[in-house]
Amino acid sequence: MAKVKGDIVIDIEKCKGxxxxxxxxxxxxxxxxxxxxxxxxxxxxxxxxECIGCANCAIVCPDGVITVYRKKIE
Known part of the structure; x- marks a missing residue:
């Protein structure tokens, strides 16, 4: 099974903290x-x-300001 590396991008101007x-x-x-x-x-x-790309953060974000990216690593 391939391992997955994740990354997140947060729209900081729309994030209300x-x-x-x-x-x-x-x-x-x-x-x-x-x-x-x-x-x-x-x-x-x-x-x-250490992001694994699970997208839990994006799912719970009430404003939808988090985008999750996943990349397979060999």
């Missing part, structure tokens, strides 16, 4: 930034490279 995605991630890839976006929210950001 609710944090629902953080406990949904099994590998602790997401955290709230210390910086703020244009609306003044501490947005979610990727903090490590």
């Amino acid at each position: 609710c944090g629902v995605c953080i406990p949904a991630c099994p590998n602790d890839v997401i955290a709230l930034s210390k910086n703020v976006n244009g609306k003044g929210y501490h947005y979610a950001e990727s903090v490590n490279e």
Whole structure:
């Protein structure tokens, strides 16, 4: 079975920093930034490279600002 490497892209300007995605991630890839976006929210950001592409974060995001990518690795 091929292994899968994942990656996420978060639209930081649309993220309101609710944090629902953080406990949904099994590998602790997401955290709230210390910086703020244009609306003044501490947005979610990727903090490590351990994403497995499970898409739990994108599923629970109420605003749909997370896109998950998956790539097979040999």
